[in-house]
Amino acid sequence: MLSCQTESMPQEKQITHDYGYHHDLDNNDNFSPDGKWLVYDTRTDSGGIAESAKIEKVNIESGEKRVLFEIKNNQVWGPGAGAVSYSPKENAVVFIHGLANSTQENPYQQWRRTGVIIEDAHPGTPIFMDARDVTFPFTPGALRGGTHRHEWSGDGEWIGFTYNDAILKALEDSTGSKRNLRTIGVSRKIKPVYVDKNDENVSGEWFSALVVRVVPNPAPGSDEISHAAGDSWVGTNGYSLKNGQKQLARAFTGIVKDKNGKDVSEVFIVDIPVDITIPGELGPLEGTKDDFPMPPKGAIQRRLTFTAKTKNPGCTGIVRSSSDGTSLAYFAKDANGIDQVFLISPFGGEPRQLTAHETNVSGNVRWRPDGKSVSYVHEGSITLCKTVEAPFEQRFTKLTHPTRPAPTNMVWSPDGKMLAFNRLIKKENTASQQIFVVEVKM
Numbered sequence: 001m002l003s004c005q006t007e008s009m010p011q012e013k014q015i016t017h018d019y020g021y022h023h024d025l026d027n028n029d030n031f032s033p034d035g036k037w038l039v040y041d042t043r044t045d046s047g048g049i050a051e052s053a054k055i056e057k058v059n060i061e062s063g064e065k066r067v068l069f070e071i072k073n074n075q076v077w078g079p080g081a082g083a084v085s086y087s088p089k090e091n092a093v094v095f096i097h098g099l100a101n102s103t104q105e106n107p108y109q110q111w112r113r114t115g116v117i118i119e120d121a122h123p124g125t126p127i128f129m130d131a132r133d134v135t136f137p138f139t140p141g142a143l144r145g146g147t148h149r150h151e152w153s154g155d156g157e158w159i160g161f162t163y164n165d166a167i168l169k170a171l172e173d174s175t176g177s178k179r180n181l182r183t184i185g186v187s188r189k190i191k192p193v194y195v196d197k198n199d200e201n202v203s204g205e206w207f208s209a210l211v212v213r214v215v216p217n218p219a220p221g222s223d224e225i226s227h228a229a230g231d232s233w234v235g236t237n238g239y240s241l242k243n244g245q246k247q248l249a250r251a252f253t254g255i256v257k258d259k260n261g262k263d264v265s266e267v268f269i270v271d272i273p274v275d276i277t278i279p280g281e282l283g284p285l286e287g288t289k290d291d292f293p294m295p296p297k298g299a300i301q302r303r304l305t306f307t308a309k310t311k312n313p314g315c316t317g318i319v320r321s322s323s324d325g326t327s328l329a330y331f332a333k334d335a336n337g338i339d340q341v342f343l344i345s346p347f348g349g350e351p352r353q354l355t356a357h358e359t360n361v362s363g364n365v366r367w368r369p370d371g372k373s374v375s376y377v378h379e380g381s382i383t384l385c386k387t388v389e390a391p392f393e394q395r396f397t398k399l400t401h402p403t404r405p406a407p408t409n410m411v412w413s414p415d416g417k418m419l420a421f422n423r424l425i426k427k428e429n430t431a432s433q434q435i436f437v438v439e440v441k442m
């Protein structure tokens with residue numbers, strides 16, 4: 001078994017100490033642009049995000065807490081506010097907000113939510129990001145369901161997200177055929193999108209479009225997918241094409257059918273056009289009564305991995321890109337059936353197995369901002385592995401002592417000197433997610 005010395009491990013520092021609720025980083029981009037604050041939601045075990053009434057931030061030096069947003073009289077069924085991320089450029093955050101008309105009979109759902117932005121300078125003042133229009137005729141630039149896991153692009157000009165469609169969920173309920181599929185979209189602050197006012201519709205300040213095509217029944221052996229998730233931006237500013245130009249893109253995992261009809265999760269990438277207001281060939285941006293909003297012209301999705309043909313098929317986790325956009329990291333099984341970190345180019349090709357542990361890696365892989373190493377969880381410890389070509393024993397280092405349960409929701413500070421994460425801490429017969437940081441000097 002590979003091992004490393006623990007005497008030189010950095011000292012962990014607990015930042016939050018309120019034990020009545022979780023302080024959930026949710027594996028997002030939680031550091032403020034100056035690296036001094038961490039933002040989180042206050043979800044519960046019983047109600048999840050629906051029961052999270054507040055978005056808070058905490059100073060990593062002083063422990064000072066500030067409430068950025070609070071839903072008064074929030075109930076266990078919603079509306080709820082959670083899964084929050086900081087902009088890398090502005091002092092502003094984006095998060096899920098359930099529909100204001102949530103009730104016990106019609107609660108917070110994956111297809112009943114939207115994205116809200118809060119500027120630090122104006123706490124409590126919501127800016128509704130993506131528009132929602134569930135009344136026909138639908139509106140270009142608006143969606144018809146719920147967005148989730150919002151992530152700013154490196155330049156702060158875009159927000160990517162996963163999505164579930166309320167119109168198709170209702171069609172699934174009425175017909176019994178599978179239509180509630182998850183897919184991926186993006187928003188850009190091009191122009192406000194105004195929709196008819198009612199309790200289910202929301203006007204938004206950004207223009208939104210779905211960029212990945214999903215279908216209920218992919219053809220076996222094809223590149224069609226029935227589910228798209230685990231997505232993130234490629235590079236701080238995209239990846240470099242062979243002509244030197246930068247291409248905006250999101251990497252993700254998509255579920256295909258192998259030649260025998262079995263579901264397999266593979267790594268994909270979708271190139272995103274600068275102008276998302278122009279409809280593509282597949283159909284209208286706003287969708288129809290029986291199909292999704294369709295990708296804009298120039299949105300091209302490509303399959304990068306082909307593990308369905310191997311002994312141990314499947315790719316897992318959120319696909320994460322190096323800052324320069326040259327390499328994508330994800331989890332997959334090696335030849336021995338052990339989960340490892342693999343790297344692949346946004347152009348595809350043969351993946352590179354980065355780690356060589358004798359037991360499974362876990363958590364979610366995150367790149368250090370300099371692009372020279374990735375972090376993940378192994379045997380209860382946060383582990384850092386350099387991406388240089390060298391014997392594995394010389395490349396990996398344990399950053400925390402092993403614990404059970406293991407740390408979760410790792411996120412790097414913008415300068416790469418601090419790693420934040422959640423630990424589940426028990427106190428007085430209750431357990432809550434608390435925020436810790438560890439300084440990484442290497």
